[in-house]
Amino acid sequence: MSADLTPVSRHALYPALAPWDQRWLDVGDGHRLYIEQSGNPHGEPVLVVHGGPGGGCSPRMRRYFDPRHWRIILFDQRGAGQSQPSGSLTANTTPDLVADMERIRVALGVERWLLFGGSWGVTLALRYGQCHPQRVAGMVLRGVFLCRQQDIDWLYREGGASRIFPDAWARFRDALPAAAGADLLTRYHQRLTEEVVDRSVASAWAAWEAACATLLPSPGVVASFETRALALARIESHYFVAGGFMPEAGLLSHMASLAGIPAHIVHGRYDMVCPVEQAWTLHQAWPGSQLTVVPDAGHSATEPGLQRALVAAVAGFAAAGETHR
Template identity: 50%
Template sequence: MDVLYPGIEPHEHGMLDVGDGHRVYWEVSGNPKGKPVVVVHGGPGAGTNPVQRRHFDPSTYRIVLFDQRGCGRSTPHVSEPDADLSANTTWHLVADMERLREHLGIDRWQLFGGSWGATLAVAYAQTHPGRVSEIILRGVFLLRPSELDWLYRGGASALFPEAWAEFASLVPAGADPLVAYRDMVFDDDPDVRARAALAWSNWEGAAVSLIPNPALVAQYAATSFAVPFARIALHYFTNGGWLDDDQLIRDAGKLAGIPGRIVQGRYDIVCPPVTAWELRQAWPDSLLTLPTAGHAVTDPGVLQALREATDEFRLAGT
Protein backbone atom coordinates (compact mmCIF):
# COMPACT_ATOMS: atom_id res chain seq x y z
CA MET A 1 0.00 0.00 0.00
CA ASP A 2 1.21 3.49 -0.85
CA VAL A 3 1.91 5.29 2.42
CA LEU A 4 0.95 8.57 0.81
CA TYR A 5 -2.67 9.44 0.08
CA PRO A 6 -3.64 9.83 -3.61
CA GLY A 7 -2.67 13.05 -5.32
CA ILE A 8 -5.22 15.87 -5.23
CA GLU A 9 -5.49 19.38 -6.65
CA PRO A 10 -6.23 22.57 -4.70
CA HIS A 11 -9.76 23.93 -4.82
CA GLU A 12 -8.68 27.39 -3.63
CA HIS A 13 -5.53 29.42 -4.16
CA GLY A 14 -4.41 33.00 -4.14
CA MET A 15 -1.75 35.59 -3.40
CA LEU A 16 -1.84 37.26 0.03
CA ASP A 17 -0.35 40.73 0.44
CA VAL A 18 1.69 40.47 3.65
CA GLY A 19 3.32 43.88 3.46
CA ASP A 20 6.87 45.06 2.72
CA GLY A 21 6.17 44.56 -0.98
CA HIS A 22 5.71 40.78 -0.53
CA ARG A 23 2.86 38.61 -1.78
CA VAL A 24 2.65 35.05 -0.50
CA TYR A 25 1.20 32.21 -2.57
CA TRP A 26 -1.28 29.97 -0.73
CA GLU A 27 -3.55 27.08 -1.63
CA VAL A 28 -6.16 24.87 0.04
CA SER A 29 -7.03 21.27 -0.83
CA GLY A 30 -8.93 18.39 0.75
CA ASN A 31 -12.17 18.80 2.68
CA PRO A 32 -13.27 22.48 2.76
CA LYS A 33 -14.94 21.82 6.12
CA GLY A 34 -12.22 19.51 7.42
CA LYS A 35 -9.64 19.79 10.18
CA PRO A 36 -7.21 22.60 9.24
CA VAL A 37 -3.53 21.74 8.81
CA VAL A 38 -0.79 23.97 7.44
CA VAL A 39 2.35 22.58 5.84
CA VAL A 40 5.46 24.59 6.77
CA HIS A 41 8.01 23.83 4.07
CA GLY A 42 11.74 23.51 4.55
CA GLY A 43 14.82 25.21 3.25
CA PRO A 44 14.44 27.98 4.09
CA GLY A 45 13.66 28.69 0.45
CA ALA A 46 12.65 25.23 -0.76
CA GLY A 47 8.99 26.05 -1.49
CA THR A 48 5.95 23.80 -1.60
CA ASN A 49 5.26 20.83 -3.87
CA PRO A 50 2.17 18.70 -4.65
CA VAL A 51 3.45 15.69 -2.68
CA GLN A 52 3.04 17.69 0.53
CA ARG A 53 -0.76 17.43 0.16
CA ARG A 54 -0.51 13.65 0.20
CA HIS A 55 0.47 13.24 3.86
CA PHE A 56 -3.14 13.88 4.88
CA ASP A 57 -6.48 12.12 4.52
CA PRO A 58 -8.25 14.51 2.11
CA SER A 59 -11.67 13.46 3.37
CA THR A 60 -10.94 14.75 6.88
CA TYR A 61 -8.27 17.45 6.49
CA ARG A 62 -8.43 20.98 5.10
CA ILE A 63 -4.87 21.15 3.78
CA VAL A 64 -3.15 24.54 3.55
CA LEU A 65 0.15 25.01 1.70
CA PHE A 66 2.00 28.30 1.26
CA ASP A 67 5.31 29.46 -0.19
CA GLN A 68 7.34 31.49 2.28
CA ARG A 69 8.60 34.93 1.31
CA GLY A 70 10.98 34.98 -1.64
CA CYS A 71 10.48 31.42 -2.90
CA GLY A 72 8.13 29.20 -4.86
CA ARG A 73 5.30 31.23 -6.37
CA SER A 74 5.57 34.05 -3.85
CA THR A 75 6.80 37.41 -5.07
CA PRO A 76 9.28 39.04 -5.38
CA HIS A 77 11.44 35.96 -5.91
CA VAL A 78 14.88 35.75 -4.31
CA SER A 79 16.45 34.54 -7.57
CA GLU A 80 16.16 38.10 -8.90
CA PRO A 81 19.69 39.60 -8.72
CA ASP A 82 18.52 42.71 -6.86
CA ALA A 83 16.26 40.83 -4.41
CA ASP A 84 15.98 42.65 -1.07
CA LEU A 85 15.89 40.27 1.89
CA SER A 86 15.79 42.93 4.61
CA ALA A 87 12.10 42.13 5.29
CA ASN A 88 12.59 38.37 5.20
CA THR A 89 13.24 37.03 8.71
CA THR A 90 11.84 34.32 10.95
CA TRP A 91 9.53 36.81 12.57
CA HIS A 92 8.24 38.12 9.24
CA LEU A 93 7.35 34.53 8.35
CA VAL A 94 5.64 33.93 11.71
CA ALA A 95 3.55 37.06 11.07
CA ASP A 96 2.77 35.87 7.53
CA MET A 97 1.45 32.57 8.87
CA GLU A 98 -0.78 34.35 11.34
CA ARG A 99 -2.07 36.68 8.62
CA LEU A 100 -2.81 33.67 6.41
CA ARG A 101 -4.67 31.90 9.22
CA GLU A 102 -6.86 34.96 9.70
CA HIS A 103 -7.36 35.35 5.94
CA LEU A 104 -8.64 31.77 5.68
CA GLY A 105 -10.93 32.13 8.71
CA ILE A 106 -9.23 29.36 10.67
CA ASP A 107 -9.46 29.40 14.47
CA ARG A 108 -6.77 26.78 15.18
CA TRP A 109 -4.69 24.64 12.86
CA GLN A 110 -2.32 21.72 13.02
CA LEU A 111 1.30 22.50 12.12
CA PHE A 112 3.25 20.06 9.93
CA GLY A 113 6.88 20.99 9.30
CA GLY A 114 10.21 19.38 8.57
CA SER A 115 13.82 20.59 8.80
CA TRP A 116 13.67 24.41 8.56
CA GLY A 117 9.89 23.95 8.53
CA ALA A 118 10.24 22.51 12.04
CA THR A 119 12.12 25.65 13.12
CA LEU A 120 9.41 27.93 11.79
CA ALA A 121 6.57 25.75 13.11
CA VAL A 122 8.03 25.81 16.63
CA ALA A 123 8.67 29.57 16.45
CA TYR A 124 5.08 30.15 15.34
CA ALA A 125 3.65 27.85 18.01
CA GLN A 126 5.64 29.54 20.76
CA THR A 127 4.35 32.92 19.54
CA HIS A 128 0.72 31.87 19.00
CA PRO A 129 0.14 28.73 21.12
CA GLY A 130 -3.60 29.34 21.32
CA ARG A 131 -3.87 29.01 17.55
CA VAL A 132 -2.26 25.54 17.36
CA SER A 133 -4.20 22.27 17.74
CA GLU A 134 -1.29 19.83 17.27
CA ILE A 135 2.24 19.82 15.88
CA ILE A 136 3.92 17.18 13.70
CA LEU A 137 7.64 17.69 13.14
CA ARG A 138 10.11 15.79 10.96
CA GLY A 139 13.91 16.00 10.82
CA VAL A 140 14.07 18.58 13.58
CA PHE A 141 16.29 21.63 13.06
CA LEU A 142 16.19 24.52 15.54
CA LEU A 143 18.91 26.74 14.03
CA ARG A 144 21.32 26.56 16.93
CA PRO A 145 25.03 27.30 16.37
CA SER A 146 25.91 23.67 17.16
CA GLU A 147 23.62 22.48 14.38
CA LEU A 148 25.13 24.87 11.85
CA ASP A 149 28.63 23.88 12.93
CA TRP A 150 27.83 20.22 12.40
CA LEU A 151 26.60 20.52 8.82
CA TYR A 152 28.48 23.53 7.47
CA ARG A 153 31.68 23.82 9.49
CA GLY A 154 33.03 20.32 9.20
CA GLY A 155 31.24 17.93 11.56
CA ALA A 156 29.42 15.93 8.89
CA SER A 157 32.53 15.92 6.67
CA ALA A 158 33.71 12.80 8.50
CA LEU A 159 30.79 10.87 7.01
CA PHE A 160 30.72 12.35 3.51
CA PRO A 161 34.37 13.32 2.86
CA GLU A 162 34.13 13.30 -0.92
CA ALA A 163 31.05 15.54 -0.99
CA TRP A 164 32.57 17.80 1.68
CA ALA A 165 35.72 18.21 -0.40
CA GLU A 166 33.62 19.57 -3.26
CA PHE A 167 31.73 21.89 -0.93
CA ALA A 168 34.87 23.15 0.83
CA SER A 169 36.79 23.67 -2.41
CA LEU A 170 35.06 27.03 -2.94
CA VAL A 171 35.85 28.33 0.57
CA PRO A 172 39.04 30.43 0.91
CA ALA A 173 41.56 29.12 3.44
CA GLY A 174 40.64 30.17 6.97
CA ALA A 175 37.23 31.57 5.99
CA ASP A 176 33.94 30.70 7.67
CA PRO A 177 32.07 28.54 5.11
CA LEU A 178 28.74 30.21 5.88
CA VAL A 179 30.09 33.71 5.36
CA ALA A 180 32.06 32.70 2.27
CA TYR A 181 29.06 31.07 0.63
CA ARG A 182 26.78 33.97 1.56
CA ASP A 183 29.14 36.37 -0.18
CA MET A 184 29.32 34.13 -3.26
CA VAL A 185 25.59 33.57 -3.72
CA PHE A 186 25.03 37.34 -3.57
CA ASP A 187 28.01 38.16 -5.81
CA ASP A 188 27.51 40.54 -8.73
CA ASP A 189 28.78 37.88 -11.16
CA PRO A 190 25.91 35.51 -12.16
CA ASP A 191 28.38 32.69 -12.82
CA VAL A 192 29.79 32.98 -9.29
CA ARG A 193 26.26 33.04 -7.85
CA ALA A 194 25.13 29.96 -9.77
CA ARG A 195 28.27 27.94 -9.07
CA ALA A 196 28.10 28.64 -5.34
CA ALA A 197 24.37 27.94 -5.11
CA LEU A 198 24.78 24.59 -6.83
CA ALA A 199 27.72 23.61 -4.61
CA TRP A 200 25.76 24.58 -1.49
CA SER A 201 22.69 22.64 -2.56
CA ASN A 202 24.64 19.60 -3.75
CA TRP A 203 26.31 19.27 -0.34
CA GLU A 204 22.96 18.89 1.41
CA GLY A 205 21.64 16.70 -1.40
CA ALA A 206 24.53 14.28 -0.85
CA ALA A 207 23.67 13.83 2.83
CA VAL A 208 19.90 14.05 2.83
CA SER A 209 18.86 10.42 2.35
CA LEU A 210 19.87 7.23 4.15
CA ILE A 211 19.96 5.36 0.82
CA PRO A 212 21.12 7.50 -2.14
CA ASN A 213 18.07 8.74 -4.03
CA PRO A 214 18.88 9.86 -7.61
CA ALA A 215 15.66 11.87 -7.89
CA LEU A 216 16.47 13.85 -4.75
CA VAL A 217 20.06 14.42 -5.85
CA ALA A 218 18.75 15.73 -9.18
CA GLN A 219 16.32 18.06 -7.40
CA TYR A 220 19.08 19.61 -5.32
CA ALA A 221 21.29 19.93 -8.42
CA ALA A 222 18.70 21.90 -10.41
CA THR A 223 19.57 25.61 -10.61
CA SER A 224 15.89 26.58 -10.24
CA PHE A 225 15.90 24.87 -6.82
CA ALA A 226 19.46 25.61 -5.73
CA VAL A 227 19.49 29.41 -6.18
CA PRO A 228 16.57 30.34 -3.86
CA PHE A 229 17.46 27.48 -1.52
CA ALA A 230 21.03 28.71 -1.06
CA ARG A 231 20.36 32.45 -1.00
CA ILE A 232 17.54 32.41 1.56
CA ALA A 233 19.21 29.74 3.70
CA LEU A 234 22.48 31.65 3.90
CA HIS A 235 20.62 34.87 4.69
CA TYR A 236 18.96 33.10 7.62
CA PHE A 237 21.92 31.08 8.82
CA THR A 238 24.43 33.94 8.87
CA ASN A 239 21.91 35.94 10.93
CA GLY A 240 21.22 33.10 13.37
CA GLY A 241 17.59 33.08 12.30
CA TRP A 242 17.08 36.22 14.44
CA LEU A 243 16.87 33.82 17.39
CA ASP A 244 18.84 33.55 20.62
CA ASP A 245 21.26 30.62 20.45
CA ASP A 246 19.00 28.15 22.31
CA GLN A 247 15.73 30.05 22.15
CA LEU A 248 13.38 27.38 20.80
CA ILE A 249 14.48 24.80 23.38
CA ARG A 250 14.54 27.41 26.15
CA ASP A 251 10.97 28.47 25.40
CA ALA A 252 9.56 24.97 24.83
CA GLY A 253 7.40 25.45 27.93
CA LYS A 254 5.18 27.66 25.78
CA LEU A 255 4.12 24.49 23.92
CA ALA A 256 2.58 23.00 27.07
CA GLY A 257 -0.79 21.45 26.32
CA ILE A 258 -0.16 21.15 22.57
CA PRO A 259 0.09 17.48 21.52
CA GLY A 260 3.14 16.81 19.36
CA ARG A 261 4.61 14.00 17.30
CA ILE A 262 8.28 14.17 16.35
CA VAL A 263 9.51 11.91 13.55
CA GLN A 264 13.29 11.82 13.42
CA GLY A 265 15.40 9.56 11.22
CA ARG A 266 17.79 7.62 13.44
CA TYR A 267 20.57 8.19 10.88
CA ASP A 268 19.74 11.77 9.92
CA ILE A 269 23.05 13.40 8.96
CA VAL A 270 21.62 16.82 8.04
CA CYS A 271 19.82 17.25 11.38
CA PRO A 272 21.18 14.70 13.90
CA PRO A 273 18.64 13.20 16.34
CA VAL A 274 20.08 14.93 19.40
CA THR A 275 18.07 18.07 18.64
CA ALA A 276 14.80 16.15 18.41
CA TRP A 277 15.69 14.36 21.64
CA GLU A 278 16.35 17.62 23.48
CA LEU A 279 13.11 19.14 22.20
CA ARG A 280 11.20 16.06 23.36
CA GLN A 281 12.69 16.39 26.87
CA ALA A 282 11.64 20.04 27.03
CA TRP A 283 8.14 19.41 25.63
CA PRO A 284 6.37 16.70 27.70
CA ASP A 285 3.26 16.72 25.47
CA SER A 286 5.28 15.36 22.55
CA LEU A 287 6.25 11.84 21.54
CA LEU A 288 9.43 10.98 19.61
CA THR A 289 9.68 8.26 16.95
CA LEU A 290 13.09 7.26 15.54
CA PRO A 291 12.62 5.20 12.36
CA THR A 292 15.54 3.65 10.51
CA ALA A 293 15.91 6.52 8.07
CA GLY A 294 17.88 9.60 7.15
CA HIS A 295 16.73 13.20 6.78
CA ALA A 296 14.66 12.90 3.62
CA VAL A 297 10.90 12.91 3.93
CA THR A 298 10.89 10.26 1.18
CA ASP A 299 12.74 7.71 3.32
CA PRO A 300 10.16 4.92 3.89
CA GLY A 301 10.39 4.86 7.69
CA VAL A 302 9.77 8.61 7.84
CA LEU A 303 6.78 8.43 5.48
CA GLN A 304 5.17 5.66 7.50
CA ALA A 305 5.59 7.47 10.82
CA LEU A 306 4.21 10.71 9.38
CA ARG A 307 1.17 8.87 8.00
CA GLU A 308 0.54 7.37 11.43
CA ALA A 309 0.79 10.81 13.05
CA THR A 310 -1.57 12.58 10.64
CA ASP A 311 -4.05 9.70 10.87
CA GLU A 312 -3.89 9.78 14.67
CA PHE A 313 -4.67 13.50 14.80
CA ARG A 314 -7.18 13.74 11.96
CA LEU A 315 -10.27 13.56 14.20
CA ALA A 316 -8.73 14.97 17.38
CA GLY A 317 -10.65 17.90 18.75
CA THR A 318 -13.44 17.66 16.17
Protein backbone atom coordinates in the same frame (compact mmCIF):
# COMPACT_ATOMS: atom_id res chain seq x y z
CA MET B 1 6.96 11.26 28.87
CA SER B 2 7.50 8.27 26.60
CA ALA B 3 9.40 7.63 23.40
CA ASP B 4 7.79 5.33 20.82
CA LEU B 5 10.71 3.86 18.89
CA THR B 6 8.63 1.28 17.00
CA PRO B 7 8.69 1.70 13.19
CA VAL B 8 5.36 2.19 11.44
CA SER B 9 4.84 -0.08 8.43
CA ARG B 10 1.16 -0.08 7.40
CA HIS B 11 0.69 3.40 5.88
CA ALA B 12 1.47 4.91 2.46
CA LEU B 13 0.89 8.36 1.02
CA TYR B 14 -2.61 9.28 -0.12
CA PRO B 15 -3.26 9.60 -3.87
CA ALA B 16 -2.30 12.81 -5.67
CA LEU B 17 -4.89 15.57 -5.58
CA ALA B 18 -5.27 19.04 -7.04
CA PRO B 19 -5.89 22.24 -5.06
CA TRP B 20 -9.34 23.83 -5.14
CA ASP B 21 -7.95 27.25 -4.17
CA GLN B 22 -4.76 29.01 -5.26
CA ARG B 23 -3.96 32.63 -4.43
CA TRP B 24 -1.20 35.12 -3.69
CA LEU B 25 -1.30 37.17 -0.49
CA ASP B 26 0.40 40.56 -0.30
CA VAL B 27 2.18 40.67 3.08
CA GLY B 28 4.05 43.94 2.59
CA ASP B 29 7.77 44.66 2.12
CA GLY B 30 7.30 43.84 -1.57
CA HIS B 31 6.45 40.17 -0.87
CA ARG B 32 3.52 38.18 -2.29
CA LEU B 33 3.08 34.68 -0.84
CA TYR B 34 1.73 31.72 -2.78
CA ILE B 35 -1.03 29.88 -0.87
CA GLU B 36 -3.08 26.85 -1.87
CA GLN B 37 -5.81 24.74 -0.32
CA SER B 38 -6.84 21.16 -1.09
CA GLY B 39 -8.80 18.37 0.54
CA ASN B 40 -12.03 19.04 2.40
CA PRO B 41 -13.02 22.74 2.40
CA HIS B 42 -14.96 22.12 5.63
CA GLY B 43 -12.37 19.84 7.20
CA GLU B 44 -9.96 20.34 10.05
CA PRO B 45 -7.24 22.79 8.94
CA VAL B 46 -3.59 21.77 8.72
CA LEU B 47 -0.81 24.14 7.68
CA VAL B 48 2.24 22.65 5.97
CA VAL B 49 5.44 24.50 6.90
CA HIS B 50 8.19 23.72 4.39
CA GLY B 51 11.90 23.44 5.00
CA GLY B 52 14.99 25.26 3.85
CA PRO B 53 14.48 28.10 4.60
CA GLY B 54 13.83 28.75 0.94
CA GLY B 55 12.81 25.22 -0.02
CA GLY B 56 9.22 25.84 -1.08
CA CYS B 57 6.32 23.40 -1.18
CA SER B 58 5.62 20.57 -3.63
CA PRO B 59 2.44 18.71 -4.66
CA ARG B 60 3.67 15.65 -2.74
CA MET B 61 3.18 17.55 0.53
CA ARG B 62 -0.59 17.34 0.08
CA ARG B 63 -0.44 13.56 0.25
CA TYR B 64 0.28 13.04 3.96
CA PHE B 65 -3.33 13.90 4.79
CA ASP B 66 -6.63 12.12 4.27
CA PRO B 67 -8.34 14.60 1.92
CA ARG B 68 -11.76 13.57 3.24
CA HIS B 69 -10.82 14.80 6.71
CA TRP B 70 -8.33 17.63 6.33
CA ARG B 71 -8.41 21.12 4.85
CA ILE B 72 -4.82 21.08 3.58
CA ILE B 73 -3.10 24.48 3.43
CA LEU B 74 0.31 24.92 1.78
CA PHE B 75 2.23 28.17 1.41
CA ASP B 76 5.63 29.21 0.12
CA GLN B 77 7.60 31.36 2.55
CA ARG B 78 9.14 34.68 1.54
CA GLY B 79 11.37 34.29 -1.51
CA ALA B 80 10.64 30.55 -1.84
CA GLY B 81 8.75 28.43 -4.36
CA GLN B 82 6.09 30.39 -6.21
CA SER B 83 6.18 33.35 -3.82
CA GLN B 84 7.41 36.62 -5.29
CA PRO B 85 10.03 37.95 -5.69
CA SER B 86 11.97 34.71 -5.87
CA GLY B 87 15.07 34.55 -3.66
CA SER B 88 14.42 37.96 -2.09
CA LEU B 89 16.23 38.61 1.20
CA THR B 90 14.48 41.92 1.90
CA ALA B 91 12.57 41.81 5.22
CA ASN B 92 13.11 38.06 5.28
CA THR B 93 13.62 36.95 8.88
CA THR B 94 12.00 34.48 11.26
CA PRO B 95 9.77 37.15 12.88
CA ASP B 96 8.62 38.13 9.37
CA LEU B 97 7.69 34.54 8.58
CA VAL B 98 5.85 34.09 11.88
CA ALA B 99 3.85 37.25 11.15
CA ASP B 100 3.08 35.92 7.65
CA MET B 101 1.64 32.70 9.09
CA GLU B 102 -0.73 34.76 11.23
CA ARG B 103 -1.74 36.81 8.20
CA ILE B 104 -2.53 33.60 6.34
CA ARG B 105 -4.59 32.27 9.24
CA VAL B 106 -6.66 35.44 9.39
CA ALA B 107 -7.05 35.64 5.59
CA LEU B 108 -8.34 32.06 5.43
CA GLY B 109 -10.63 32.40 8.45
CA VAL B 110 -8.93 29.66 10.48
CA GLU B 111 -9.34 29.66 14.26
CA ARG B 112 -6.79 26.95 15.14
CA TRP B 113 -4.78 24.57 13.01
CA LEU B 114 -2.49 21.59 13.10
CA LEU B 115 1.08 22.47 12.07
CA PHE B 116 2.99 19.97 9.92
CA GLY B 117 6.65 20.93 9.52
CA GLY B 118 9.91 19.37 8.40
CA SER B 119 13.51 20.45 9.04
CA TRP B 120 13.50 24.28 8.97
CA GLY B 121 9.71 23.87 8.96
CA VAL B 122 10.08 22.45 12.49
CA THR B 123 12.04 25.52 13.54
CA LEU B 124 9.43 27.88 12.15
CA ALA B 125 6.47 25.87 13.47
CA LEU B 126 7.97 25.87 16.96
CA ARG B 127 8.58 29.61 16.88
CA TYR B 128 5.08 30.32 15.56
CA GLY B 129 3.64 28.14 18.31
CA GLN B 130 5.67 29.92 20.95
CA CYS B 131 4.36 33.28 19.74
CA HIS B 132 0.76 32.16 19.11
CA PRO B 133 0.08 29.05 21.23
CA GLN B 134 -3.67 29.69 21.31
CA ARG B 135 -3.77 29.18 17.52
CA VAL B 136 -2.06 25.77 17.52
CA ALA B 137 -4.10 22.60 18.00
CA GLY B 138 -1.09 20.31 17.64
CA MET B 139 2.08 19.64 15.68
CA VAL B 140 3.54 16.86 13.56
CA LEU B 141 7.26 17.51 13.16
CA ARG B 142 9.84 15.69 11.00
CA GLY B 143 13.64 16.03 10.98
CA VAL B 144 13.97 18.39 13.92
CA PHE B 145 16.22 21.42 13.39
CA LEU B 146 16.62 23.51 16.54
CA CYS B 147 18.77 26.11 14.78
CA ARG B 148 21.33 26.31 17.58
CA GLN B 149 24.81 27.39 16.53
CA GLN B 150 26.02 23.82 17.01
CA ASP B 151 23.31 22.60 14.61
CA ILE B 152 24.35 25.08 11.91
CA ASP B 153 28.02 24.25 12.48
CA TRP B 154 27.34 20.52 12.09
CA LEU B 155 26.39 20.98 8.43
CA TYR B 156 28.41 24.01 7.36
CA ARG B 157 31.70 23.84 9.25
CA GLU B 158 34.50 21.30 9.31
CA GLY B 159 34.17 18.44 11.79
CA GLY B 160 30.45 17.59 11.59
CA ALA B 161 28.74 16.02 8.59
CA SER B 162 32.01 16.57 6.70
CA ARG B 163 33.43 13.57 8.57
CA ILE B 164 30.62 11.34 7.25
CA PHE B 165 30.68 12.66 3.67
CA PRO B 166 34.30 13.82 3.15
CA ASP B 167 34.09 13.45 -0.64
CA ALA B 168 30.94 15.58 -0.94
CA TRP B 169 32.38 18.06 1.57
CA ALA B 170 35.55 18.41 -0.51
CA ARG B 171 33.46 19.33 -3.57
CA PHE B 172 31.45 21.83 -1.49
CA ARG B 173 34.60 23.36 0.03
CA ASP B 174 36.56 23.51 -3.20
CA ALA B 175 33.77 25.20 -5.16
CA LEU B 176 34.98 28.48 -3.61
CA PRO B 177 38.57 29.74 -3.41
CA ALA B 178 40.07 29.83 0.06
CA ALA B 179 40.13 33.24 1.76
CA ALA B 180 42.06 34.25 4.84
CA GLY B 181 39.94 35.14 7.85
CA ALA B 182 36.58 34.02 6.43
CA ASP B 183 34.98 30.65 7.12
CA LEU B 184 33.21 28.67 4.42
CA LEU B 185 29.66 29.65 5.44
CA THR B 186 30.58 33.34 5.38
CA ARG B 187 32.27 33.03 1.97
CA TYR B 188 29.24 31.29 0.50
CA HIS B 189 26.95 33.96 1.93
CA GLN B 190 29.07 36.69 0.39
CA ARG B 191 28.96 35.06 -3.04
CA LEU B 192 25.27 34.17 -2.87
CA THR B 193 24.22 37.70 -1.99
CA GLU B 194 26.11 39.42 -4.79
CA GLU B 195 24.02 41.44 -7.24
CA VAL B 196 24.55 38.77 -9.88
CA VAL B 197 24.83 35.29 -8.38
CA ASP B 198 26.97 32.62 -10.02
CA ARG B 199 24.56 29.71 -10.46
CA SER B 200 27.40 27.21 -9.98
CA VAL B 201 27.89 28.48 -6.40
CA ALA B 202 24.23 27.92 -5.60
CA SER B 203 24.41 24.47 -7.21
CA ALA B 204 27.42 23.53 -5.06
CA TRP B 205 25.52 24.57 -1.93
CA ALA B 206 22.44 22.53 -2.89
CA ALA B 207 24.52 19.50 -3.92
CA TRP B 208 26.19 19.38 -0.49
CA GLU B 209 22.86 19.41 1.32
CA ALA B 210 21.38 16.83 -1.06
CA ALA B 211 24.33 14.50 -0.48
CA CYS B 212 23.53 14.45 3.24
CA ALA B 213 19.74 14.23 2.96
CA THR B 214 19.07 10.52 2.38
CA LEU B 215 20.17 7.25 3.91
CA LEU B 216 21.17 5.97 0.45
CA PRO B 217 22.07 8.13 -2.58
CA SER B 218 18.94 9.40 -4.36
CA PRO B 219 19.22 10.96 -7.83
CA GLY B 220 15.64 12.21 -7.45
CA VAL B 221 16.44 14.13 -4.28
CA VAL B 222 19.61 15.56 -5.84
CA ALA B 223 17.60 16.76 -8.85
CA SER B 224 14.99 18.32 -6.56
CA PHE B 225 17.65 20.30 -4.71
CA GLU B 226 19.19 21.47 -7.98
CA THR B 227 15.82 22.69 -9.29
CA ARG B 228 15.46 25.10 -6.35
CA ALA B 229 19.17 25.73 -5.78
CA LEU B 230 19.30 29.50 -6.27
CA ALA B 231 16.54 30.55 -3.86
CA LEU B 232 17.44 27.80 -1.41
CA ALA B 233 21.13 28.67 -1.22
CA ARG B 234 20.59 32.44 -1.02
CA ILE B 235 17.95 32.25 1.69
CA GLU B 236 19.61 29.51 3.74
CA SER B 237 22.96 31.31 3.82
CA HIS B 238 21.17 34.57 4.71
CA TYR B 239 19.49 32.88 7.68
CA PHE B 240 22.39 30.78 8.89
CA VAL B 241 25.00 33.53 9.05
CA ALA B 242 22.47 35.31 11.29
CA GLY B 243 21.91 32.29 13.52
CA GLY B 244 18.44 31.78 12.06
CA PHE B 245 17.12 35.04 13.52
CA MET B 246 16.25 33.06 16.65
CA PRO B 247 14.96 34.55 19.93
CA GLU B 248 17.43 35.27 22.69
CA ALA B 249 18.61 32.01 24.33
CA GLY B 250 17.10 29.97 21.47
CA LEU B 251 13.94 27.96 20.94
CA LEU B 252 14.41 25.58 23.85
CA SER B 253 14.29 28.39 26.39
CA HIS B 254 10.71 29.19 25.29
CA MET B 255 9.22 25.68 25.45
CA ALA B 256 6.98 26.50 28.43
CA SER B 257 4.64 28.37 26.08
CA LEU B 258 3.94 25.09 24.23
CA ALA B 259 2.88 23.19 27.36
CA GLY B 260 -0.31 21.25 26.74
CA ILE B 261 -0.04 21.37 22.92
CA PRO B 262 0.13 17.78 21.63
CA ALA B 263 3.03 16.94 19.36
CA HIS B 264 4.28 13.91 17.46
CA ILE B 265 7.95 14.09 16.47
CA VAL B 266 9.27 11.82 13.68
CA HIS B 267 12.99 11.54 12.98
CA GLY B 268 15.31 9.30 10.95
CA ARG B 269 17.89 7.46 13.02
CA TYR B 270 20.60 8.22 10.44
CA ASP B 271 19.67 11.82 9.69
CA MET B 272 22.93 13.51 8.72
CA VAL B 273 21.45 16.96 8.10
CA CYS B 274 19.85 17.18 11.55
CA PRO B 275 21.26 14.46 13.85
CA VAL B 276 18.69 12.63 15.97
CA GLU B 277 20.00 14.25 19.17
CA GLN B 278 17.96 17.30 18.21
CA ALA B 279 14.70 15.32 18.16
CA TRP B 280 15.55 13.66 21.47
CA THR B 281 16.40 17.03 23.06
CA LEU B 282 13.11 18.55 21.88
CA HIS B 283 11.17 15.52 23.11
CA GLN B 284 12.79 15.80 26.55
CA ALA B 285 11.95 19.51 26.70
CA TRP B 286 8.29 18.95 25.74
CA PRO B 287 6.37 16.88 28.30
CA GLY B 288 3.64 14.85 26.65
CA SER B 289 5.24 14.83 23.20
CA GLN B 290 5.57 11.57 21.28
CA LEU B 291 8.77 10.58 19.49
CA THR B 292 9.08 8.03 16.70
CA VAL B 293 12.62 7.28 15.57
CA VAL B 294 12.55 5.55 12.18
CA PRO B 295 15.43 3.05 12.16
CA ASP B 296 16.03 2.93 8.39
CA ALA B 297 15.82 6.59 7.37
CA GLY B 298 17.86 9.75 7.02
CA HIS B 299 16.52 13.29 6.67
CA SER B 300 14.47 13.49 3.47
CA ALA B 301 10.69 13.25 3.72
CA THR B 302 10.79 11.14 0.53
CA GLU B 303 12.16 8.16 2.46
CA PRO B 304 9.51 5.43 2.83
CA GLY B 305 9.90 4.90 6.59
CA LEU B 306 9.47 8.59 7.30
CA GLN B 307 6.46 8.82 4.99
CA ARG B 308 4.71 5.94 6.75
CA ALA B 309 5.43 7.36 10.18
CA LEU B 310 4.21 10.84 9.22
CA VAL B 311 0.97 9.56 7.70
CA ALA B 312 0.36 7.54 10.86
CA ALA B 313 1.05 10.55 13.08
CA VAL B 314 -1.41 12.73 11.15
CA ALA B 315 -4.01 9.95 11.23
CA GLY B 316 -3.59 9.80 14.99
CA PHE B 317 -4.54 13.46 15.28
CA ALA B 318 -7.58 12.93 13.06
CA ALA B 319 -8.74 9.97 15.13
CA ALA B 320 -8.28 11.86 18.40
CA GLY B 321 -10.21 14.89 17.13
CA GLU B 322 -7.53 17.21 18.51
CA THR B 323 -8.15 20.03 16.05
CA HIS B 324 -11.18 22.07 15.11
CA ARG B 325 -11.99 24.86 12.71
